[in-house]
Each structure stands twice: as structure tokens, then as C-alpha cells.
Amino acid sequence: xxxxxxxxxxxxxxxxxxxxxxxxxxxxxxxxxxxxxxxxxxxxxxxxxxxxxxxxxxxxxxxxxxxxxxxxxxxxxxxxxxxxxxxxxxxxxxxxxxxxxxxxxxxxxxxxxxxxxxxxxxxxxxxxxxxxxxxxxxxxxxxxxxxxxxxxxxxxxxxxxxxxxxxxxxxxxxxxxxxxxxxxxxxxxxxxxxxxxxxxxxxxxxxxxxxxxxxxxxxxxxxxxxxxxxxxxxxxxxxxxxxxxxxxxxxxxxxxxxxxxxxxxxxxxxxxxxxxxxxxxxxxxxxxxxxxxxxxxxxxxxxxxxxxxxxxxxxxxxxxxxxxxxxxxxxxxxxxxxxxxxxxxxxxxxxxxxxxxxxxxxxxxxxxxxxxxxxxxxxxxxxxxxx
Numbered sequence: 460x461x462x463x464x465x466x467x468x469x470x471x472x473x474x475x476x477x478x479x480x481x482x483x484x485x486x487x488x489x490x491x492x493x494x495x496x497x498x499x500x501x502x503x504x505x506x507x508x509x510x511x512x513x514x515x516x517x518x519x520x521x522x523x524x525x526x527x528x529x530x531x532x533x534x535x536x537x538x539x540x541x542x543x544x545x546x547x548x549x550x551x552x553x554x555x556x557x558x559x560x561x562x563x564x565x566x567x568x569x570x571x572x573x574x575x576x577x578x579x580x581x582x583x584x585x586x587x588x589x590x591x592x593x594x595x596x597x598x599x600x601x602x603x604x605x606x607x608x609x610x611x612x613x614x615x616x617x618x619x620x621x622x623x624x625x626x627x628x629x630x631x632x633x634x635x636x637x638x639x640x641x642x643x644x645x646x647x648x649x650x651x652x653x654x655x656x657x658x659x660x661x662x663x664x665x666x667x668x669x670x671x672x673x674x675x676x677x678x679x680x681x682x683x684x685x686x687x688x689x690x691x692x693x694x695x696x697x698x699x700x701x702x703x704x705x706x707x708x709x710x711x712x713x714x715x716x717x718x719x720x721x722x723x724x725x726x727x728x729x730x731x732x733x734x735x736x737x738x739x740x741x742x743x744x745x746x747x748x749x750x751x752x753x754x755x756x757x758x759x760x761x762x763x764x765x766x767x768x769x770x771x772x773x774x775x776x777x778x779x780x781x782x783x784x785x786x787x788x789x790x791x792x793x794x795x796x797x798x799x800x801x802x803x804x805x806x807x808x809x810x811x812x813x814x815x816x817x818x819x820x821x822x823x824x825x826x827x828x829x830x831x832x833x834x835x836x837x838x839x840x841x842x843x844x845x846x
Contacts, residue, residue, distance in 0.1 A: 511543055514843065515827025516836040517653055518542035519789050520561060524831035527609045527620060528568065529559040530627035531638060538642060542833035544651040544690065549632055550658070551667040556601040557632040557676070561612070563658065566593030569607040570625060577603070586661055587722040597665060604629055616793060616808050632673070636680045649688035655713070656691070659698040660723045670698060674705035683708055692753055695723040696736075696745065703748045711786060712736075712745050713753040717761075733758070737774050742781040751784035751826070759787050759823055766799035768819065775824040788829035790817060790836060814839050 521533025522540065529548065537545045550563040563586065565571055571580075571594045580599070583592040596604065610624035611617055630638075632654070639650040656669040663669075673691075677683040683706040692711040693699050699710045715721075720732050735741050737758060745752060760771045778785050791797070795807035801816040803809070813832070817839030820828060830836035 511651070511827070512840075513826050514821050514836075514840045515543045515786065516541075516833050516840055517786060517827055517829045518545040518833045519829040519831050520546055520548065522831070522833060523612075524617070524792060525620065527611045527623055527627065528561060529630070530609045530623075531630050531634070532623060532627045534630075534635065534638065535642075537833050538650065540834045541837050543827070544653045546653040546655065546829065547632060547635055548655045548657050549669060549673065550596045551662055551669060551672075552596055552599055552601045552604055554600045555667060555672060557669065557672055558596060558601070558604060559630050559632060559635060560596060561657070563596045563662075564591050564593045565596055565607070565629075567612045569594075569609055569629065571607050574607065587658055588725065597662070597667060601631065616795065618808075633676055633680075636676060636682070640680065651688045651690075652682070653690045653692060656693045656695070656698045656702075658722070659693060659695050659701075660726050670701045670705060674702065677706050677708060685709065690751075695721050696748075697723040697727075700748050709751070710749045711751040711753050711784070712749045713788075714755065714758060716755055716757060737772075737777070739777055739781070742778050742783060746781040746783050749783070751786060752778055753786045753788060753829070756787045756790070756820060759785070759820065759825060760798075762798060768798045768800055771823050779824070784826040785824075786827045786829065787820070787825055790820070790828055790830040790832070792832045792835055814842070818843060 518534070518537030518540070520528035521530065522536040522542075523533060526533040526536055534545050547559045548561045549557045550560050551557055560568060562568075571577055577594065577599075580594050581592070582595070582598070583590060584595060585591075605628055607629060608625040609627050609629055611620040614621050635652070639652055643650045654673070656673065659669050674683065677687070677689070681687070682689040685707040687708050690709045690711055691699065691702050691706075692713050693702075694713040694715060696712050699712055702708070702710060714733050714736060717734055718732055720729075723729075724731055731741070736745065737754070742752070754774060758772065758774055760768045763769050775785055790813065792810045792813040793808050794802040794804070794811040797811040797813065797816055801812040803811045813835050817828070817836060821840065821843045828836060
């Protein structure tokens with residue numbers, strides 16, 4: 460890989476080489492100064508993304524390779540394993556509470572189908588242009604949602620995770636903030652959270668806007684500052700722009716596959732696609748209100764028709780030139796999720812050469828990575844830092 464020298468940072472900071480050109484304004488974070496003034500400056504006892512090691516290991520939905528995703532059990536295991544940041548996805552309830560689910564469709568991630576009292580809630584909706592049939596968080600009050608239990612989303616791939624079906628309930632984001640504060644006091648260190656607004660345009664259309672209640676919670680728990688141990692993320696740039704006016708917490712724009720369009724672009728008639736956003740001009744635009752991007756790994760190294768990796772794109776270099784960090788998603792250990800180069804054997808659910816895949820992605824110069832298996836990612840990052 461051509462950027463191997465740059466990408467072997469050891470403990471270099473998240474905004475290290477690529478963002479150094481930004482100077483000291485807002486602790487090296489572009490686009491946060493105005494929001495920081497609105498939130499009362501940069502004070503407080505929290506750290507900043509400058510404190511995070513590179514490669515940063517992000518526990519994807521906690522440790523979803525080992526526990527049902529977005530449960531306190533999944534988050535706790537990620538923390539115990541040593542993940543640098545732990546991810547939460549947020550959707551609202553009917554009465555406006557923010558809860559941690561990857562999607563508002565909870566059919567596959569809870570036991571709702573086993574509750575006859577909610578049989579009449581099953582319905583078909585169109586979410587971001589996709590027709591879905593099931594049960595949705597916005598049709599439940601928090602009290603009703605709390606009667607459900609979480610379960611493994613993909614039991615066909617992760618049969619062992621079904622052992623924990625029913626063990627944990629659906630957590631509210633406030634409960635996660637309280638958990639992080641408790642664990643931080645117990646461990647004597649900050650617990651970093653990586654928080655995504657899911658389908659923000661869709662929910663705003665229902666009168667359940669995500670950004671305002673999220674900002675209120677961040678302020679309540681003192682995670683609203685430029686130095687707070689928390690990163691905000693969304694696939695909709697307008698959600699990140701809205702959040703930038705409410706809090707100073709660092710922000711990342713997520714990017715789907717080449718040729719796709721963020722749903723807020725579709726809703727407003729913006730013709731741009733992800734292809735436009737990963738150009739130097741698009742990256743410069745995002746750097747005006749965000750500190751990083753979270754591209755799918757295929758935007759870092761595309762695959763050919765057989766699923767094998769090809770030549771890395773210039774995205775890492777181009778993003779760093781704009782002072783943006785890169786936290787691509789998602790690495791999983793199972794063969795079915797790995798590039799064909801690193802699959803081993805014929806069982807799609809067996810582990811492949813995840814270490815080889817991590818090594819290849821780290822060599823491009825990315826600043827971190829989302830992983831369902833943070834223990835594997837941490838070992839891979841340790842190996843990479845030694846070489």
C-alpha cells in the first residue's frame with residue numbers, strides 16, 4: 460500500500476497527520492468553533508478525539524459479534540474488551556424517548572412477534588423509500604417497548620449469540636449515558652460513545668425529530684462540548700449540520716456505497732450522490748461542518764466482481780488533505796462478511812483471515828474502523844503499530 464509510512468502511527472492521534480494543517484483552532488477540529496461558542500466554550504474535564512489512538516477501534520453496536528446488538532450486555536463486553544469507542548444507533552419511541560436500535564423496525568431484534576398484545580401493531584411502512592413490514596419503535600411508548608426483550612438479529616450467522624436472547628431489554632440512550640458515567644467513575648477514565656441519528660428526515664416528518672432531544676441529553680450529561688468523549692454520526696449530512704448548531708461535539712458524516720444518495724438529498728431534490736461527496740470539493744464541503752467521514756470499506760478499497768479487493772482509491776489521502784478523519788465500516792470475522800481474498804474454508808459462518816483483512820485496511824492510512832469483533836480489531840491494531 461502506498462501510504463504505509465503514513466499509516467504506521469503507533470499512538471499518533473486521531474486527527475494526526477491528515478488534520479495537522481488545521482492549526483490549533485477548536486483543538487484542531489474544523490467546523491466546531493461557532494457551535495462551541497453557543498454551548499459555552501471548550502471548557503470541562505473531558506478529552507477530545509486528539510486523545511484517541513490510531514487505529515481507533517470502534518465497537519460496532521457494542522460487540523455484535525458476540526452478544527445481541529445494542530444491549531447493555533453488548534456495550535459492556537465491548538468496554539471490557541478494550542474498545543476505544545462504543546457505538547449507539549438512536550431511534551425514537553412514540554412518546555419521544557431515544558432508544559438504542561439499529562433500525563426502527565424491531566421485528567428481527569426483539570421478541571415483539573411473541574407478544575400477542577402487540578399483534579395489531581404489525582404494519583407496512585416505507586422508510587427512506589424502502590417498504591418494510593413489521594413492528595416499529597415509533598408505534599410504541601417507552602413503557603410498552605420496555606416489556607420486550609432483545610434477541611440476536613442474524614441467528615443464521617451467529618447461532619451462539621442466541622444463547623443470550625431475552626437476557627437484556629432495549630436500552631434508552633439516557634440509560635447508556637448513565638452507564639458510561641458509572642463505568643467512567645469506576646475505571647477512572649472516560650468512556651467514549653459514537654452516536655448515530657437513524658433516518659432523521661423520516662422521523663422529523665413524523666414530528667419526532669432526533670437532533671433536539673439528543674442535544675438536550677448531551678447537555679444534561681455534559682457531552683455537548685468540542686472536547687467531550689463522544690462523536691456524533693449520521694448518513695444524512697443535514698442531520699450533522701443541524702447538530703452542529705446545537706452542540707459542539709465532534710461530528711462524522713457516514714457514506715454509503717458508490718452511486719447512492721443520502722436520503723435527505725433525495726427528499727430535498729439534491730442531485731448529488733456519494734460519488735460527488737468523496738471528491739475533493741465534496742470533502743471540503745463536509746469539512747465545513749464535520750470533523751470526519753465514515754465511508755463503507757468499499758470506498759476505501761473497491762472489490763471486483765468476485766469479491767476480491769482491488770486498488771485503493773485516493774479517498775484516504777483526499778480526506779486527510781481536508782483535515783477529515785476516516786472511520787470506515789464494518790469489519791466482521793466471518794467468511795461471509797470478509798473480502799474473498801481472506802475467506803478460509805467453505806463454511807460461510809466460520810472465521811476467515813480477519814487479521815489479514817485488518818492489516819490491509821489499516822495500511823491505507825485510515826484513522827479507525829468499526830468492528831463487530833473489537834478484540835480481534837485491537838489485536839490487529841497492536842500488530843500493525845509494531846510493524
